[in-house]
Amino acid sequence: MFFRFAAAMALVVLISLCGTALDKEAFALRRRVSQQQYRLEMLTERHARMRAQAQRLGTPVRWLNDLDRHRGPMGRIAQPPASRTARTPLLNWTAPATEPVTR
Amino acid sequence: MTASSASPLLLRRRAGWLVTAVGLAWCLLAGRLIQLQSWQNHELSQRANRQSRVAEEVIPRPGDIYDAQGRLLATTIRTRSLFVVPTEVENRWTFASDIASALSLDANELYARLGQYSEKQFLWIKRRLNESEEERVRELTLPPASWGFREEYQRVYPQGAIAAQVLGLRDIDGIGRGGIEESCDATLRGQPGKRWLTRDARGRVIDVIDDPEQLASPGSDVRLTIDSVLQLYTEQALDDLVRDRQPEACCAIVMHPASGHVLAMASRPTFDPNAPDNVPEDAWKNRAISDIYEPGSTIKPIFVAYGLDRHRLAIDDAFDCEWGRYRMGKRLLHDHHPYGTLNLTDVLVKSSNIGMAKVGERLTNEGLFQSATLFGFGRVTGIELPGEQPGLLHPLDEWTSYSTGSIPMGHEIATTPLQLITAHAVLANGGQHARPRILLTDDAEASALQSLSTPLISREVADWVVQEPMRQVVTRGTGRKAQLDGYIVFGKTGTAQCLSPHGGYLHGKYISSFLCGAPAEQPEILVLVVINQASGSGGETFGGQVAAPVAARILRDALVHQHVSPTVKTAPLATRPGTSRLR
Numbered sequence: 001m002f003f004r005f006a007a008a009m010a011l012v013v014l015i016s017l018c019g020t021a022l023d024k025e026a027f028a029l030r031r032r033v034s035q036q037q038y039r040l041e042m043l044t045e046r047h048a049r050m051r052a053q054a055q056r057l058g059t060p061v062r063w064l065n066d067l068d069r070h071r072g073p074m075g076r077i078a079q080p081p082a083s084r085t086a087r088t089p090l091l092n093w094t095a096p097a098t099e100p101v102t103r
Numbered sequence: 104m105t106a107s108s109a110s111p112l113l114l115r116r117r118a119g120w121l122v123t124a125v126g127l128a129w130c131l132l133a134g135r136l137i138q139l140q141s142w143q144n145h146e147l148s149q150r151a152n153r154q155s156r157v158a159e160e161v162i163p164r165p166g167d168i169y170d171a172q173g174r175l176l177a178t179t180i181r182t183r184s185l186f187v188v189p190t191e192v193e194n195r196w197t198f199a200s201d202i203a204s205a206l207s208l209d210a211n212e213l214y215a216r217l218g219q220y221s222e223k224q225f226l227w228i229k230r231r232l233n234e235s236e237e238e239r240v241r242e243l244t245l246p247p248a249s250w251g252f253r254e255e256y257q258r259v260y261p262q263g264a265i266a267a268q269v270l271g272l273r274d275i276d277g278i279g280r281g282g283i284e285e286s287c288d289a290t291l292r293g294q295p296g297k298r299w300l301t302r303d304a305r306g307r308v309i310d311v312i313d314d315p316e317q318l319a320s321p322g323s324d325v326r327l328t329i330d331s332v333l334q335l336y337t338e339q340a341l342d343d344l345v346r347d348r349q350p351e352a353c354c355a356i357v358m359h360p361a362s363g364h365v366l367a368m369a370s371r372p373t374f375d376p377n378a379p380d381n382v383p384e385d386a387w388k389n390r391a392i393s394d395i396y397e398p399g400s401t402i403k404p405i406f407v408a409y410g411l412d413r414h415r416l417a418i419d420d421a422f423d424c425e426w427g428r429y430r431m432g433k434r435l436l437h438d439h440h441p442y443g444t445l446n447l448t449d450v451l452v453k454s455s456n457i458g459m460a461k462v463g464e465r466l467t468n469e470g471l472f473q474s475a476t477l478f479g480f481g482r483v484t485g486i487e488l489p490g491e492q493p494g495l496l497h498p499l500d501e502w503t504s505y506s507t508g509s510i511p512m513g514h515e516i517a518t519t520p521l522q523l524i525t526a527h528a529v530l531a532n533g534g535q536h537a538r539p540r541i542l543l544t545d546d547a548e549a550s551a552l553q554s555l556s557t558p559l560i561s562r563e564v565a566d567w568v569v570q571e572p573m574r575q576v577v578t579r580g581t582g583r584k585a586q587l588d589g590y591i592v593f594g595k596t597g598t599a600q601c602l603s604p605h606g607g608y609l610h611g612k613y614i615s616s617f618l619c620g621a622p623a624e625q626p627e628i629l630v631l632v633v634i635n636q637a638s639g640s641g642g643e644t645f646g647g648q649v650a651a652p653v654a655a656r657i658l659r660d661a662l663v664h665q666h667v668s669p670t671v672k673t674a675p676l677a678t679r680p681g682t683s684r685l686r
Contacts, residue, residue: 030310034311044164045180045181048164048178048179048180048181049180051175051178052175052178052180052259052261053261055174055175055178055261055262056261056262056263059174059261059262059263059331060174060262060331060332060335061262061263061265061335064332064335064336
């Protein structure tokens with residue numbers, strides 16, 4: 001009689017413990033999901049801020065005037081010279097032939 | 104013996120009473136449980152939920168706005184706003200002065216507000232704090248029950264003040280106001296969701312569950328036809344114009360005529376959407392779609408093209424311009440310069456009002472009205488922006504004999520700048536109408552729709568008007584200041600007196616405009632600049648003097664930016680083979 005009762009109680013306690021453990025696990029999983037969602041939101045937010053900052057730094061307002069300063073006449077932009085001799089201007093020191101070369 | 108014999112009986116009786124009592128107690132307990140679980144279950148569950156669960160609206164993140172090249176024009180970041188619970192504030196003055204010092208607010212005003220709303224559970228103190236303000240508030244270590252932060256979305260515009268009127272604003276409550284923010288609000292705003300917060304007995308949130316039936320969905324992104332670089336060129340040109348000539352207002356539109364895509368649209372005065380508190384009152388207006396004005400001479404090519412297409416005119420027609428004075432009924436018309444006989448091209452090149460009045464007599468009022476309605480005057484173009492005005496085109500039965508002379512020279516009719524450039528885009532696009540668009544959508548669908556539409560006028564007429572009179576306006580007419588090296592530019596100047604809000608005209612006040620495009624053989628870019636009451640050096644007001652240089656500068660920058668090759672051919676164009684049919 002006692003053993004039957006004890007076995008029944010043990011079964012009940014075991015089931016309760018299992019239920020508690022499952023519940024705990026479910027809560028832990030939900031907490032992790034919640035944390036992941038929070039992280040996702042934080043990352044989305046950081047992404048939005050960094051993208052806005054990158055766009056702000058790369059906005060044409062900042063670089064267009066500098067670019068324009070180096071822009072040549074329009075004709076040259078669309079029709080670049082067909083042949084370009086790869087010469088470094090600094091080394092092009094040949095003196096005019098009309099002048100005597102003195103050393 | 105008696106005791107030992109009575110004892111079991113007594114014990115049994117007592118045990119019986121105990122069992123009965125326990126049984127009754129169990130029955131009562133079971134009955135109560137059944138009552139709670141069966142009859143009162145619903146009511147009690149609801150009460151428990153009311154006490155522990157709170158529904159919260161999840162505001163979706165609004166969608167972003169991009170330009171045609173994918174540059175970010177508007178995006179959203181999250182900020183914190185400070186609120187207090189006035190009923191929980193104990194020492195009101197200390198509380199107010201602490202917060203005021205942290206947030207640079209007026210302590211007396213805050214104290215007064217706290218007193219005014221002392222019975223309330225919620226009061227905004229300052230919205231959209233920056234990070235340092237947020238930190239300073241945290242360092243105050245105020246009583247936790249008396250204050251809190253609430254997260255909100257804030258719209259930021261990374262490109263700065265460009266295209267401000269086109270973009271509009273998203274107000275502090277996240278509602279689009281003006282521009283694309285308003286017209287595409289439903290797309291950009293997204294779908295709000297709902298979630299349930301479970302609180303413990305002390306009110307702390309212990310669980311958050313999203314409502315699966317009402318999940319928040321973020322707003323969709325929107326892409327515009329605007330090109331930020333072109334927009335910036337346009338805005339810089341207008342800024343220089345404002346600096347040099349101090350006009351009352353001005354605006355410019357850059358359009359691709361074949362697709363109707365608006366590549367740039369700018370107005371002055373303007374504002375910085377990142378500082379919405381400092382917006383001048385008249386800066387909100389997108390003048391390119393909401394200002395109506397008499398277009399003056401810029402409309403003349405439209406009527407000429409219609410007359411040619413309907414065979415009421417021929418390109419070799421000659422018009423006696425009466426040496427600058429022509430009596431039309433009771434009215435005496437003048438030209439700015441006296442001319443004798445002019446051919447149709449020269450009527451446009453010299454912008455002769457008398458010549459155009461005679462064109463009007465050929466077309467008659469009915470023809471002029473049909474022409475104006477055909478090219479879209481008097482009704483909105485349908486661009487995806489709020490606040491577009493339909494212009495002003497009186498019903499035909501209100502037209503008089505004055506109208507026959509006035510309408511062809513661009514009076515008695517009022518248009519928006521967008522209507523005018525859209526009408527000219529028909530000429531530049533070989534007679535085909537393209538609805539102006541600022542939202543970049545599926546190009547295949549748009550081109551399919553366009554291919555189904557009937558041309559408003561024949562291609563040869565449209566090409567002739569663009570490549571002959573309008574080109575000669577720039578080479579030898581009123582628009583010579585719009586000439587560009589390497590490109591064949593066409594254009595038309597316009598100068599009209601300002602309309603008075605009380606009727607009639609404002610004396611000495613003019614609206615100067617210039618419309619131009621290039622290359623004339625196959626126009627890729629159209630530019631319209633409209634300047635309201637220019638002043639400054641020389642006091643010039645003619646469109647060819649004031650607006651043409653600005654329009655030409657924008658056109659040049661646009662052509663280079665769009666990689667349109669310069670046209671080496673600068674000699675006058677030969678008449679196309681089919682053009683002879685017009686004679």
